[in-house]
Amino acid sequence: MGRTRLCSRKKRDRKTEDDENGFGGWGGYMAAKRAKLLDQFHTGGIEKVSNIFEGVAIHVNGLTKPPIQELKNLMAAHGGVFHMYQVSSTTHIIASNLPNVKIKHLGTVPIVKPSWITESISFGKLLDYRRYLLYTNQSSTQPRIDFPILEKPLATKADNASASCSKATKDNEISENIEENLVNTDCVSSVSADSTVLEQKSRAPTKTAADPNFLEEFYNNSRLHLISTLGAEFKQLVGQMREKSNGKFPGKENLIFTKGKYTNHILMNSVVMHIDMDCFFVSVGLRNHPELRGKPVAITHARSGQISNRPDRKINRELEFALYSERLPEGAISRIDAIDANASMSEIASCSYEARKYGIKNGMFLGQAAKLCPELKTLPYDFEGYKEVSNTLYKTIASYTLDIEAVSCDEMYVDVTQILKETGLTVEDWASHIRNEIMTVTGCLCSTGFGANRLQARLATRKAKPAGQYYLQADDVEMYMAEIPLADLPGVGRATLAKLRNLGLNTCGDVQVASLKVIQSEIGQKAGETLKEQSRGLDRRPLNFHHERKSVSAEVNYGIRFKTLDECHNFLQSLSNEVYSRLNDIGMRARCLTLKLLVRAADAPIETAKFLGHGVCDSLTKSTTSNVIINDPQIIYKETKSLYDKINPVFSDLRGIGIQLSKLEKIAPINTTLSNFCGRHDQAN
DNA sequence: ATCCTCCCCTAC
DNA sequence: TAAGGTAGGGGAGGAT
Ligand SMILES: Nc1ccn([C@H]2C[C@H](O)[C@@H](COP(=O)(O)OP(=O)(O)OP(=O)(O)O)O2)c(=O)n1
Ligand SMILES: [Mg+2]
Ligand SMILES: [Mg+2]
Numbered sequence: 001m002g003r004t005r006l007c008s009r010k011k012r013d014r015k016t017e018d019d020e021n022g023f024g025g026w027g028g029y030m031a032a033k034r035a036k037l038l039d040q041f042h043t044g045g046i047e048k049v050s051n052i053f054e055g056v057a058i059h060v061n062g063l064t065k066p067p068i069q070e071l072k073n074l075m076a077a078h079g080g081v082f083h084m085y086q087v088s089s090t091t092h093i094i095a096s097n098l099p100n101v102k103i104k105h106l107g108t109v110p111i112v113k114p115s116w117i118t119e120s121i122s123f124g125k126l127l128d129y130r131r132y133l134l135y136t137n138q139s140s141t142q143p144r145i146d147f148p149i150l151e152k153p154l155a156t157k158a159d160n161a162s163a164s165c166s167k168a169t170k171d172n173e174i175s176e177n178i179e180e181n182l183v184n185t186d187c188v189s190s191v192s193a194d195s196t197v198l199e200q201k202s203r204a205p206t207k208t209a210a211d212p213n214f215l216e217e218f219y220n221n222s223r224l225h226l227i228s229t230l231g232a233e234f235k236q237l238v239g240q241m242r243e244k245s246n247g248k249f250p251g252k253e254n255l256i257f258t259k260g261k262y263t264n265h266i267l268m269n270s271v272v273m274h275i276d277m278d279c280f281f282v283s284v285g286l287r288n289h290p291e292l293r294g295k296p297v298a299i300t301h302a303r304s305g306q307i308s309n310r311p312d313r314k315i316n317r318e319l320e321f322a323l324y325s326e327r328l329p330e331g332a333i334s335r336i337d338a339i340d341a342n343a344s345m346s347e348i349a350s351c352s353y354e355a356r357k358y359g360i361k362n363g364m365f366l367g368q369a370a371k372l373c374p375e376l377k378t379l380p381y382d383f384e385g386y387k388e389v390s391n392t393l394y395k396t397i398a399s400y401t402l403d404i405e406a407v408s409c410d411e412m413y414v415d416v417t418q419i420l421k422e423t424g425l426t427v428e429d430w431a432s433h434i435r436n437e438i439m440t441v442t443g444c445l446c447s448t449g450f451g452a453n454r455l456q457a458r459l460a461t462r463k464a465k466p467a468g469q470y471y472l473q474a475d476d477v478e479m480y481m482a483e484i485p486l487a488d489l490p491g492v493g494r495a496t497l498a499k500l501r502n503l504g505l506n507t508c509g510d511v512q513v514a515s516l517k518v519i520q521s522e523i524g525q526k527a528g529e530t531l532k533e534q535s536r537g538l539d540r541r542p543l544n545f546h547h548e549r550k551s552v553s554a555e556v557n558y559g560i561r562f563k564t565l566d567e568c569h570n571f572l573q574s575l576s577n578e579v580y581s582r583l584n585d586i587g588m589r590a591r592c593l594t595l596k597l598l599v600r601a602a603d604a605p606i607e608t609a610k611f612l613g614h615g616v617c618d619s620l621t622k623s624t625t626s627n628v629i630i631n632d633p634q635i636i637y638k639e640t641k642s643l644y645d646k647i648n649p650v651f652s653d654l655r656g657i658g659i660q661l662s663k664l665e666k667i668a669p670i671n672t673t674l675s676n677f678c679g680r681h682d683q684a685n
Numbered sequence: 686a687t688c689c690t691c692c693c694c695t696a697c
Numbered sequence: 698t699a700a701g702g703t704a705g706g707g708g709a710g711g712a713t
Contacts, residue, residue, distance in 0.1 A: 217700080491695065
């Protein structure tokens, strides 16, 4: 009712813009935008222009001209397949020159010069590769070396401890299959290296949010921004693929054909798979650094565990840290205990399992990690690599089923009931197959967990990691759960954990027998109920294949330092533009706007411990719900500014700013009575 | 009761 | 030096 009125009203209010864009034009634009996302997904961002290499699967060995990346793009553009490793389905090896010793090992697959590819493209058709053989005397009787099969026997309750040992062996096998020409030690650093030696050049002036291109620069370097936006994209993508699906699943068909078994599954309970890349960012980085396999490695911006000895000014961190500790939730774990005056506060995005043995964790400050493990090596970020591997991961799973709930760029839930039924495979065989395939096409390891619901699948993955698989079967659930530490449950973070510990609860077994009322009084009604169920392995939430966005936001809590009010206003304008652009991208409008500010806490020092960080802050929000639909950057700015003035902070104390839009409505919902009404109404005007 | 606003918490 | 984002669930407490 109210919606209808608002809908027609907003069309009139925005008439000028609608005339410019055109209602049909909008639909067309959004359709094109969606098509582009799908298309980029299918080709990994490369537009497909021909099918010259249909049926061809290359593996590049050694240095080539054009280089490997180029060849990979060419294959994508011309209908071929690129293999990171040589596997049984690899049809050609591309190489410019190879030592004799190596040729012996490559077996029966033809070794072809890269010019075969480039010239085939020039001619517009697939040329006979035999005219491009690198050597003509290849033996046809050499045994072929396939990629090592990733079979880790399904872990049982007893052999959990052996997991990491068998993994080390596998890593060694893997590194032998990686080309040494890709080794690039330039960007590898040891955390114990002296940063003053590494960095002699004079410092550029500090870039803060007051600088004109700050927002772009920041987003280009923010891993959290990257994983957030990638995650949202994959949720959207699953929906789009389901809408567009022709019901064919080539991966599944192929699997039925090659490994399918006839099995009488009279009555099969549904099986949920959870799949998650192992130390995702590290895995991607290691593809080009085989020499670091098996070593403790972390992905960070900083290269050394110590900050330079002569920063322009020595900052006293003690005051801030004291305040931080004071404000920690009672009993929660501190992040700064090992951070002294010179320890780096650059965050570790991902660390290898070898690093985890030292107690290093994702999200830990590098300075603390370096103390735990002085041999720790760091690698820089490779955002393009993460995007590529994520795309390949989703593309691979989507060739079997679209019953996918995207969780993040390296993780999803999949209903595999149908796949198991149609292929007749056991859970174990399916798991080995899909893990092997993902390793083959991405060069990265992943782990999978299976269970009757998402919680069981999620916990099974935890047990499976790294490079493993585990099926938590119905009969085992009760016993299995009793031993699980509460910290392993999704939804139990540091604050909840501290509260539960204060109640003397540490494992799911403890919660199973504890009083619901007592738990609820500590952590809340709903959370208590959920926790009770989780502790017995129950989870009633079904997988959600369709995702509907409820809010859109943009926030920056780094580099916020304003010397004038003008600088602040300019940044609010930039952020308004940014959040508008995101709203526009998903074809929505909003009725509610929330401004969130981080303001330096009263006793917190002006200079933060972390370079350009936010330090200890108070968080303040204010929101407006208006009848006027928010669909214009100037409206967003005007509302933002007005909320800002209501909060009225000291602008020089600002340390973080965010704008969130909620109460969203679709601009042009298709195939609904409402949209038909709006559309006709709009055109009639 | 139910809704709204301003939080807090969690997961990647 | 360093790039501490983003979306969703949910609770407290006041307004309706
Ligand atoms: N605090 C964090 C947590 C995660 N990530 C990024 C880097 C991770 O590689 C990626 C995936 O997160 P996961 O929780 O899946 O962690 P990993 O894949 O690194 O390790 P695991 O093997 O435990 O899944 O997200 C991050 O930047 N900062
Ligand atoms: Mg992972
Ligand atoms: Mg993950």
